[in-house]
Amino acid sequence: MDDLREATRRLGKRARRKQLKVRAYTTFAMRWLIPRLSSFHAAHPGIEVLLTASLDPVDFRKEDIDGAIRLGDGKWSGVNTYRLVSNILVPVCSPGVAAGNPKVKKPADLRHQTLLHSIARPDDWAHWLKAARADAQVDARSGMTFQSSAMAYAAAVEGQGFAIAQRFLVAGDLEAGRLVAPFRQSVDMGDFTYYLLTPADRNESASMSVFREWLLAQCETRS
Structure with missing residues (x-):
């Protein structure tokens, strides 16, 4: 009976939690958002974030x-948009590949x-090579x-070649020395970057407001 009462209490507590449904890209979710979500849940235990991943366009209706x-230029109709991070492209590889033979200078x-x-x-490689004035040679x-950027980054870590990375998504690998960025040249994609989208035709819930403010703060301090 004690076990039954405890299970019922837990179910009741879970039912009282507010569920927030958020969609992101797999690589963004795995490499940036998920490592930070524990801090959101710790600060807001009454809100449960249900995170899904998809490349498909969003239709809130x-x-x-x-x-x-x-990811886009921020010009979507019928939505509120909040710019999250700077989208800066940079080639990365493992330290062994960078120092290999032939050496990449x-x-x-x-x-x-x-x-x-x-x-x-x-098109990321084409953008960077053009900026580096190497598009005629490479x-x-x-x-x-690969199917996702996360897979390409993993292949780079394993020494399989050079990945063109969104710098904020490989910051941890660069700091840990798993990857290196052998060139100074980078490309800032400007307004073409990541945004949080919410539906413009309905009132924002209190839970979504809390999550939005937390997400923007994370981007400002740790992107």
Whole structure:
């Protein structure tokens, strides 16, 4: 009977928690958001974040979600948009690859290396190579392609080549020395970056307001 009462108490407590449904990209969720979510739950134990991942466009009229983190230029209709982070592109590789033979000294040397790509971001290498003035020497489409940026970053850590990374998503690997950024050249994608989207045609819930303010604070202090 004691066990039954305790189980009932826990169920009642869980039922009283407010569930917040948020969608993000797999790589953003795994590499940036999930490591920080424990601090949100610790500060707001009454709000349960149900996090899902998808590449599909968001339609708040048809889907039961409260907010979504999307990549774009910020010009979506029917939504409120909140800019999150700077989207800065930089090539990364393992320390062993950077010091390997042949040694990579300048961007044009990448023509001898394996480029790692993400299906979701097919143009990132082209953007960076053009900025580095190496697009005539290096084929931006060559190399290996993965389903997500997270896979490309993992392949880079394992020494399989050079990934074109969104710097804030590999900051931990750079600090730990698992990856290095051998070139000074970077590309700031400007307004084309990550945003939090919420529906404009309905009032924001108290839980969503709390999550939004927390997320923006995280981006400001730790992006």
